[in-house]
Amino acid sequence: MTQRLKITIWGSVLVLLLAGYYSFLAENLPHGAGPDELAHLKAAEFIYDHGRLAVYPDDQDELHYSKHGATRSFRPPLVYIASALVHQAADGLGIGFKHPFRQANAL
Numbered sequence: 001m002t003q004r005l006k007i008t009i010w011g012s013v014l015v016l017l018l019a020g021y022y023s024f025l026a027e028n029l030p031h032g033a034g035p036d037e038l039a040h041l042k043a044a045e046f047i048y049d050h051g052r053l054a055v056y057p058d059d060q061d062e063l064h065y066s067k068h069g070a071t072r073s074f075r076p077p078l079v080y081i082a083s084a085l086v087h088q089a090a091d092g093l094g095i096g097f098k099h100p101f102r103q104a105n106a107l
Helices: 003-028 037-050 078-093 100-106
Strands: none
Touching: 037 078, 037 100, 078 100
């Protein structure tokens, strides 16, 4: 077995173990485990429900603002788009996650 193949195998095993660990945490940590979790969930939920990014000020009533006055909905949206897509895929496949918007964080 070549050195390159060994590194590839061990690297793949490590990635799978970490993905499993993060997915486990995403499902089992209680809500509110992070100080800005609600803002994160609301940003992903908005994209899932509406199929688009939030636009300020039109959508400000449906967003969650933290005590600092900012919302996650106006930060770089890739993680929220990924969360919405993972939730949509899980619904389509019939996978019932307890916390579906957290699964993209595990990815």
